[in-house]
Amino acid sequence: MRVYLAGVGGMLGEALHKVLAENHELKCTDIDVNEPWLEKCDFRDFAEYERQVSAFEPTILMHIGAHTSLEYCEINPDDAYRTNALSVEHAATLAQAHGIPLVYISTAGIFDGKKELYDDWDQPGPLGVYARAKYLGEIVVQTRVPKHYIFRAGWMMGGGPRKDKKFINLLMKQLAKGVTELNVVNDKLGTPTYTVDFARNLAAMIETPYYGLYNMVCGGETGRLEVAQELVQQLKLQDRVQVKPVTSDYFAQEYFAPRPACERLVNYKLKLRGMDLMRDWRVALHDYVRDYFSDYVKPFAPQYASEAKDLR
Numbered sequence: 388m389r390v391y392l393a394g395v396g397g398m399l400g401e402a403l404h405k406v407l408a409e410n411h412e413l414k415c416t417d418i419d420v421n422e423p424w425l426e427k428c429d430f431r432d433f434a435e436y437e438r439q440v441s442a443f444e445p446t447i448l449m450h451i452g453a454h455t456s457l458e459y460c461e462i463n464p465d466d467a468y469r470t471n472a473l474s475v476e477h478a479a480t481l482a483q484a485h486g487i488p489l490v491y492i493s494t495a496g497i498f499d500g501k502k503e504l505y506d507d508w509d510q511p512g513p514l515g516v517y518a519r520a521k522y523l524g525e526i527v528v529q530t531r532v533p534k535h536y537i538f539r540a541g542w543m544m545g546g547g548p549r550k551d552k553k554f555i556n557l558l559m560k561q562l563a564k565g566v567t568e569l570n571v572v573n574d575k576l577g578t579p580t581y582t583v584d585f586a587r588n589l590a591a592m593i594e595t596p597y598y599g600l601y602n603m604v605c606g607g608e609t610g611r612l613e614v615a616q617e618l619v620q621q622l623k624l625q626d627r628v629q630v631k632p633v634t635s636d637y638f639a640q641e642y643f644a645p646r647p648a649c650e651r652l653v654n655y656k657l658k659l660r661g662m663d664l665m666r667d668w669r670v671a672l673h674d675y676v677r678d679y680f681s682d683y684v685k686p687f688a689p690q691y692a693s694e695a696k697d698l699r
């Protein structure tokens with residue numbers, strides 16, 4: 388396939404580029420040209436997006452990028468809606484015009500958090516600007532592009548020290564500073580999603596005619612606290628670092644955007660189709676740390692670094 392990837396310079400994009408380049412011809416673009424394989428394109432600019440897509444003549448369009456900071460989206464709603472919702476309308480228009488399928492990445496964060504587990508058919512109830520814009524993107528893609536794949540990710544882990552903007556890297560940076568205590572919320576439940584597994588599952592799905600919307604997260608049900616405890620265990624730092632449970636109020640100033648108490652997903656449709664390739668989150672976390680952080684952790688987790696090979 389000739390794959391046009393828009394907004395693919397981030398943590399998911401890093402894995403998508405690696406996985407999809409094995410079997411497809413790619414054109415990779417982002418507003419932030421941070422890799423030699425990236426070209427610049429701001430997808431808020433329809434004329435520019437159209438020019439680049441038309442020049443490449445893709446057989447499939449993947450609209451990947453977004454503003455992913457919930458706090459940025461709350462403070463800058465106009466840019467959040469332009470980037471995360473209107474740009475998806477651009478992608479839908481282009482996919483229609485070229486008669487090609489569209490891939491869109493959505494999020495577990497579109498739910499209201501009142502249920503303990505959400506399947507693909509549960510009704511979203513977005514709480515904040517980011518979630519609402521991402522949900523609007525889902526609706527646009529579903530209503531305007533007959534051949535679409537929408538994949539909902541959970542708490543993304545991927546990209547390593549350079550690209551990971553999320554939870555695992557935040558913990559890693561604190562551990563690298565030598566902290567002996569990690570304050571972690573005990574009231575947020577969700578499902579980690581390893582970018583490499585996600586990219587592999589996506590690559591398998593686009594070979595099928597099973598268009599539609601899919602939850603696509605790692606296996607297992609967990610929460611922030613348990614993920615942090617598991618990370619500390621895997622790094623063999625449990626004797627040195629204490630994971631201290633706190634409530635979300637503790638971080639209320641820093642993380643003021645509304646977040647669902649529970650955004651756990653289950654890949655029900657993928658399972659029914661026999662297409663759920665996502666591994667358990669603990670196994671994926673282990674591979675993530677081993678494959679992306681092994682050099683980084685050497686100064687503060689030398690025991691892990693020396694034993695990491697045996698765990699493969």
Ligand SMILES: NC(=O)c1ccc[n+]([C@@H]2O[C@H](COP(=O)([O-])OP(=O)(O)OC[C@H]3O[C@@H](n4cnc5c(N)ncnc54)[C@H](OP(=O)(O)O)[C@@H]3O)[C@@H](O)[C@H]2O)c1
Pocket residue numbers: 393394395396397398399400416417418419428429430431451452453454455470492493494495521539540541542543544550552553
């Ligand atoms: N991270 C998560 O936990 C998570 C969870 C569920 C779903 N998702 C979804 O997964 C997708 C990929 O996210 P990610 O985790 O890889 O986030 P990421 O690391 O922030 O990557 C997103 C990329 O999109 C770029 N971008 C932003 N505005 C753009 C524009 N106008 N034109 C072109 N590129 C633009 C960003 O550039 P800048 O960095 O310069 O802004 C960034 O390189 C997004 O659709 C996101 O909503 C993410």
